[in-house]
Amino acid sequence: xATATRSRPLAPRALLLNVALLVGLVASVGPLVWMVVSxxxxxxxxxxxxxxxxxxxxxxxxxTELFAQLSFPRxxxxxxxxxxxxxxxxxxxxxxxxxxxxxxxxxxxxxxxALVMGTLMVPGMVTFVPLFVLVANLDLINTYxxxxxxxxxxxxxxxxxxxxxxxxxxxxxxxxxxxxAGEFRTFFRIVLPQARPALATLGILTFLGSWNNFLWPLVxxxxxxxxxxxxxLALYSTGQNxxxxxxxxxxxTVIVLPILVVFLVLQRxxxxxxxxxxxx
Amino acid sequence: MAVSARRRRTGIAAWGFALxxxxxxxxxxxxxxxxxxYMAFTDMRGxxxxxxxxxxxxxxxxxxxxLADPKFQQAAGNTLYFVGVAMxxxxxxxxxxxxxxxxxxxxxxxxxxxxFYAPVVTSIVAVAVVWRFLLQPDFGLVxxxxxxxxxxxxxxxxxxxxxxxxxxVMATWRNVGYSxxxxxxGLQGIPRDVYEASAxxxxxxxxxxxxxxxxxLRPTLLFCAVITGIGYLQFFEEPFxxxxxxxxxxxxxxxxxxxxxxxxxxxxxxxxxxxxLFVAIVILSYLQxxxxxxxx
Numbered sequence: 001x002a003t004a005t006r007s008r009p010l011a012p013r014a015l016l017l018n019v020a021l022l023v024g025l026v027a028s029v030g031p032l033v034w035m036v037v038s039x040x041x042x043x044x045x046x047x048x049x050x051x052x053x054x055x056x057x058x059x060x061x062x063x064t065e066l067f068a069q070l071s072f073p074r075x076x077x078x079x080x081x082x083x084x085x086x087x088x089x090x091x092x093x094x095x096x097x098x099x100x101x102x103x104x105x106x107x108x109x110x111x112x113x114a115l116v117m118g119t120l121m122v123p124g125m126v127t128f129v130p131l132f133v134l135v136a137n138l139d140l141i142n143t144y145x146x147x148x149x150x151x152x153x154x155x156x157x158x159x160x161x162x163x164x165x166x167x168x169x170x171x172x173x174x175x176x177x178x179x180x181a182g183e184f185r186t187f188f189r190i191v192l193p194q195a196r197p198a199l200a201t202l203g204i205l206t207f208l209g210s211w212n213n214f215l216w217p218l219v220x221x222x223x224x225x226x227x228x229x230x231x232x233l234a235l236y237s238t239g240q241n242x243x244x245x246x247x248x249x250x251x252x253t254v255i256v257l258p259i260l261v262v263f264l265v266l267q268r269x270x271x272x273x274x275x276x277x278x279x280x
Numbered sequence: 281m282a283v284s285a286r287r288r289r290t291g292i293a294a295w296g297f298a299l300x301x302x303x304x305x306x307x308x309x310x311x312x313x314x315x316x317x318y319m320a321f322t323d324m325r326g327x328x329x330x331x332x333x334x335x336x337x338x339x340x341x342x343x344x345x346x347l348a349d350p351k352f353q354q355a356a357g358n359t360l361y362f363v364g365v366a367m368x369x370x371x372x373x374x375x376x377x378x379x380x381x382x383x384x385x386x387x388x389x390x391x392x393x394x395x396f397y398a399p400v401v402t403s404i405v406a407v408a409v410v411w412r413f414l415l416q417p418d419f420g421l422v423x424x425x426x427x428x429x430x431x432x433x434x435x436x437x438x439x440x441x442x443x444x445x446x447x448x449v450m451a452t453w454r455n456v457g458y459s460x461x462x463x464x465x466g467l468q469g470i471p472r473d474v475y476e477a478s479a480x481x482x483x484x485x486x487x488x489x490x491x492x493x494x495x496x497l498r499p500t501l502l503f504c505a506v507i508t509g510i511g512y513l514q515f516f517e518e519p520f521x522x523x524x525x526x527x528x529x530x531x532x533x534x535x536x537x538x539x540x541x542x543x544x545x546x547x548x549x550x551x552x553x554x555x556x557l558f559v560a561i562v563i564l565s566y567l568q569x570x571x572x573x574x575x576x
Contacts, residue, residue: 014385021380025395028453032398034421035410049419050427097301106294112302119309123561125514125535126554129542130312130319136329153305183293212403214517215539230405234521237409245413252406263401267394270401271461 032256039063039250046246062250070247072254074225075232079255082147082217082228083210089152091203098161099191103173104183113162120155124215132219146220147228151210157202164198165191201273204266211259229255319551326545335548342552352553354529355537358444362533363512363564366448370508371501373452374459379493381460382467393464397457404454408521411450412437437523440530447518447531455511459504466500467493505568510561534560 038046039062041055066072100106101113131150132141140146168191176186192199217228227235233251241247263270315332320342322335346352377396381389399407414421415436423433436446470493478492494501516535519525525532525540534557541550 014387017380017383017385018387021377021386021392024377025392028457029395029398031407031410031414031453032402034414035407038413047419050424051419051421093301093304096297100294100297104290104294104297106291106298109294112298115310116305119305119313121510121561121565122309122313123510123514123558125516125538126558127309127312127316129538129547129550129554130315131308132542133315133319133324133329133332133547134308134311137332149304150308153301153308155305155309158301183290184296187297208401212405214403214405219542230403233409234405234517237412237521238524245416248409249413252403252409255403255406259401259403260398263398264394267397271393271397 032260035249036253036257039246039253041246043244043246062246063254065247066250066254070232070236071224072229072232072251075227075229076254078144078147078226079211079228079230081144083207085144085148086151086210087203087207089148090154090157090206091199093152094154094157094161094202095165095192095195095199096187097158098163099165099187101158101162102165103168103170103191116155116158120159128215128219131216135220140220142221142223142226144226147217147226150216151206151213154206157206160202161195161198164195168194200269204270204273208259211255316551316554319548320555321552322548324547324551326547328547338548342549343556345549346553346556351529351532352534352537355532355534358530358532359513359515359534359560361444362448362451362515363509365445366451366512367505367509369448370452370455371459371504374456374504375463375497375501377456377460378463378467379489381464393461396460399454400457402454404517405521407454408450408518411446411453412522415446438527440527443523443527443531447515447522450522451512451515451518455508459508462504463497463500466497470496502568506565509564509568513557513561513564 037053037055040058040060041052042057042059042061045052045056097112101109101116135141135146135150140149172190172194173186176190181189212230213228214230214234217231218234221227221231224232229251233248233255236251237248319332321337321339323338323341324332324335328335377392380386381392386392415423417423417433417435417438422436426433434442436442474492474496475488478488483491514535515533516539519531519533519536520539523531525536534553538550538553538557541553
């Protein structure tokens with residue numbers, strides 16, 4: 001009763017606020033909905049003015065062209081292979097070194113940690129030219145190795161994992177050691193299961209980063225059979241297919257939609273992970 | 281004796297854990313960081329790719345050349361313009377949305393939160409393509425909508441004046457959700473009774489926003505400003521896909537110029553430009569720490 005009388009004068013304010021949020025939501029999600037809607041329009045309808053909000057005619061022709069004529073299956077496969085390899089490798093290596101830095105003593109530990117922290121903020125823009133020279137001299141240009149290996153050494157992942165491992169109780173590790181478990185057994189049977197939330201957060205962020213990565217794949221790969229999806233789309237959209245908008249938004253949909261679906265499924269995890277780690 | 285043997289054993293095991301990362305980190309991070317500094321002071325070009333040691337030291341020539349180059353100057357100006365507008369805009373909208381969502385009056389909080397965050401997970405290349413389509417002057421959605429209310433929209437991406445604001449709006453659209461989520465977490469950390477106390481003192485919602493919310497949120501705002509600013513200083517995909525740096529260099533960015541010089545084979549010059557950008561990143565982070573530090 002009391003709440004009802006209290007909320008009545010607030011109602012116009014609540015309405016106004018929710019209308020404002022709704023406008024924001026339309027602006028935020030609208031372009032993505034428009035992308036999907038436009039991708040199933042025939043090329044003629046796409047150039048129609050004014051545009052149709054709901055397609056008059058639904059066609060898959062843009063997708064069949066992408067997948068039957070433009071090697072998008074190949075690019076998709078490349079993106080999946082690279083993102084999975086980078087995710088599994090960098091999460092595992094980060095967890096291992098993070099554990100060593102948090103819980104074990106070894107010579108060179110302080111130096112290693114200082115170097116990791118020192119490179120935490122070094123952007124890819126600063127290292128891609130020398131990295132290209134290095135990778136060229138290792139004869140790795142146009143290989144999956146070139147797309148994967150540099151991202152297995154991720155300072156941010158190490159930082160995140162070390163922070164998390166610091167909170168793993170020492171008693172748990174000591175108990176395992178007393179029971180005669182070796183260091184590696186302790187790590188894989190005790191530490192990794194404990195770290196599952198951190199592993200999931202880092203895994204999701206790493207996968208996203210790799211899937212959307214553009215500059216390095218653009219530089220490291222020159223033959224089309226190793227293109228990842230963003231590289232292929234960027235080159236098509238600035239090359240021969242500049243004005244084929246139906247085809248281009250279908251290509252964009254192929255990149256964005258799988259990630260959006262994964263995001264919707266895991267959104268609680270992702271959003272919590274972002275706000276607790278405070279980094280992407 | 282037993283203790284030292286045990287220590288040595290755990291030391292070896294620890295290095296076993298650290299080794300895979302350390303080797304890759306040394307090869308693919310430390311070597312490039314060190315050699316980018318080396319390259320910035322040499323005249324290395326594309327033809328030296330296979331003999332990176334057979335190059336001449338040229339001192340600060342690359343830096344001087346970059347700073348005296350009108351194209352680089354224009355790119356630097358464009359980058360400052362982009363960061364200077366897009367960063368405050370992103371933070372302001374993110375803060376507004378976070379405060380609205382945190383007010384307790386929002387009806388479908390989690391729907392809004394997910395919707396605002398969705399653009400953050402998208403590939404910049406993909407959404408840049410989509411925005412090029414939205415901004416297409418003759419049949420794009422933006423000009424069609426403007427046409428409904430009788431406005432003849434400009435040719436956004438090929439207009440010298442409108443090209444950069446177009447990229448700014450797109451980048452803001454893509455990045456607002458990230459800061460919003462972090463600011464929302466920060467807002468939830470402000471105790472309710474602080475607001476109640478200020479309400480008893482007669483502060484209205486606007487007054488509360490400026491004298492309670494903003495000061496208490498300072499560290500979170502600082503964090504968002506630094507992360508957003510560092511990302512924006514390196515903007516590259518947007519001009520690459522949407523404008524190729526044009527028209528007349530109006531959207532060329534420092535990052536795009538670095539990439540182009542690399543493409544021309546001017547590795548030394550490109551490395552020097554990278555370091556100038558890196559210094560700008562460090563300076564921006566430092567300035568933001570100074571500006572947003574709790575006032576004494």
